Amino acid sequence: MESYRFWKTQPVTRVDETVETEGPIEPNRPASEIRQEPYPLPKDFEWAIVNVEDPVQLKELYELLSLNYVEDDDAMFRFDYSAEFLNWALKSPGWKREWHIGVRVASNKKLVAFISGIPAHLRVNTAAQTLVEINFLCVHKKLRSKRLAPVLIKEVTRRVNLEGIFQAAYTAGVYLPTPVGTARYYHRSLNPKKLVETGFSHIGRNMTMARTIRLYKLPTETTTPGLRPMQPTDVPQVTALLNSYMQKFPMAPSFSEDEVRHWLLPVPTVVFSYVAVDPTTTKITDFFSFYSLPSSVIGHPVHKHINAAYLFYYAPKGLGADEERTRGLINDALVLAAKENFDVFNCLNLMHNQSFVDTLKFGKGDGNLHYYLYNYRCKELKPEDVALVLL
Ligand SMILES: CC(C)(COP(=O)(O)OP(=O)(O)OC[C@H]1O[C@@H](n2cnc3c(N)ncnc32)[C@H](O)[C@@H]1OP(=O)(O)O)[C@@H](O)C(=O)NCCC(=O)NCCS
Known part of the structure; x- marks a missing residue:
């Protein structure tokens, strides 16, 4: 049985929970109550916004993902989102550059991790919700299993919260607490x-x-x-x-x-x-x-x-x-x-x-x-x- 060391600290539905009332798990918080500084990264790494309007940075993102993003279970195929696609997917109306979050190696500035959010509007049954769609979470293959993903997720959450949004939608092939479908x-x-x-x-x-x-x-x-x-x-x-x-x-x-x-x-x-x-x-x-x-x-x-x-x-x-x-x-x-x-x-x-x-x-x-x-x-x-x- 997995322990979900990170996910059990987050406002998400528990695996064994029976949902009675639908709605937010935690209430919205004023900006003054939200952490103002970025979460700390392991030493040797630094936060960097990836400016997808700069062709050089867009290409860096393309290369990170094309070599390190999602593969099938047998490692035969890997998603190869094109640079043009990423430029489209990350710049929907209301997009924010602060939500295109990269991690670079401090010494040589190599891009080694990424996560993104874009604004969206979702209706769940009768409730309309402004939220972000989180996508393109990626950690370089050489930096896996070092608990970098939770830091990326917390940092994007913080930056989204600072803009007054407290909900997100995301998809994954892996089972986490807890799928809505x-x-x-x-x-x-x-x-x-x-x-x-x-x-x-x-x-x-x-x-x-x-x-x-x-x-x-x-x-x-x-x-x-x-x-x-x-x-x-x-x-x-x-x-x-x-x-x-x-x-x-x-x-x-x-x-x-x-x-x-x-x-x-x-x-x-x-x-x-x-x-x-x-x-x-x-x-x-x-x-x-x-x-x-x-x-x-x-x-x-x-x-x-x-x-x-x-x-x-x-x-x-x-x-x-x-x-x-x-x-x-x-x-x-x-x-x-x-x-x-x-x-x-x-x-x-x-x-x-x-x-x-x-x-x-x-x-x-x-x-x-x-x-x-x-x-x-x-x-x-x-x-x-x-x-x-x-x-
Ligand atoms: C997904 C990825 C970023 C996770 O990084 P990692 O180095 O393997 O894992 P870390 O040690 O940093 O973090 C592990 C935690 O992240 C969670 N996690 C792993 N994959 C996740 C995902 N896709 N979405 C959200 N959380 C995820 C794990 O459940 C674990 O938390 P837990 O202890 O609560 O269970 C990395 O494996 C990767 O880049 N994979 C290829 C691309 C990919 O699959 N991206 C996600 C697309 S949905």
Whole structure:
């Protein structure tokens, strides 16, 4: 049994706790009661804001993460978020440079650890909560197991508290006290040959490579009428459509138009978004998006990366009531992702995703993704109750 030496000191739901009343665990505190100085680091290390608007520092962050961030259990693949992606993911409306927190070696200034927060708005059942999304926690491989992660977590918490925010949302593959929900990854092969060659997937029993390729072959054209890339003038309609669809789920973000502009307008090589326009009314009826997150294939002689697309936010016509419409929409996302040379299309079993994964030939992955809230008690949710997608 794990002891959670750090996490048991934090305002999070205990593993054995039965939640009766939902809400904050600790009350908000005035700035005067919040620690003013940064937490101490082990000697030889110093705090440093990573200025992602400086291409040199953005590249340093990219290199830290590309060599030291999340790997699968067998250490075959490692997330390889691009610099453009990080620049997008860390600069959503209201972002603060103080929340892009690095640790450097004092002597040579090498960046060896990072954690970030960005502001967001989340509804949990009927309660609306301003909070931060914590992401990209990373400690260099050579500095692991030295209790640096708890210092990073406490420091980001302190800096967020100083701005009057006392809640956070985060996800992790590891089990910590205590998930509000647990989702499962699903994977849809687009380039099965490469996925098999890299060991990402395997040819099924009684299958050949040729039959596998045929099984996953997609049409060359999309089928949803009036589908086109999202453009800036679509922002108000997409915001309204998406916020209505989000009402269906007990835990969901709410988006301002600025947030939709940031998160959902296409960014080349980073995020891809499409709308369907009704030809008679010219109104937007549906919307979907996916983002690009390659994984490095560790030590492979031929293939350096798997190009993975991840389903991001979407809102189908009729707000998901018509399952066939949703399936058609996501099938179009697969068609477009294949055209963009993605090797695999991933999603979690959140929102209405369970209704299309089998028909559209997604396979269940072996990774769990746990969802956590900091300083907020909430009854456990099923994955289909969750509509928050963290990058
Ligand atoms: C995650 C990571 C920063 C943890 O650092 P570490 O050197 O392994 O662990 P440390 O000795 O510094 O700290 C251990 C504490 O951090 C906690 N911890 C580990 N991973 C964590 C995570 N992803 N989120 C929050 N807390 C985490 C541990 O539970 C432990 O606390 P406990 O005693 O209460 O159980 C590091 O392993 C890493 O960079 N891994 C690769 C990237 C990654 O997985 N990032 C997290 C993505 S969610």
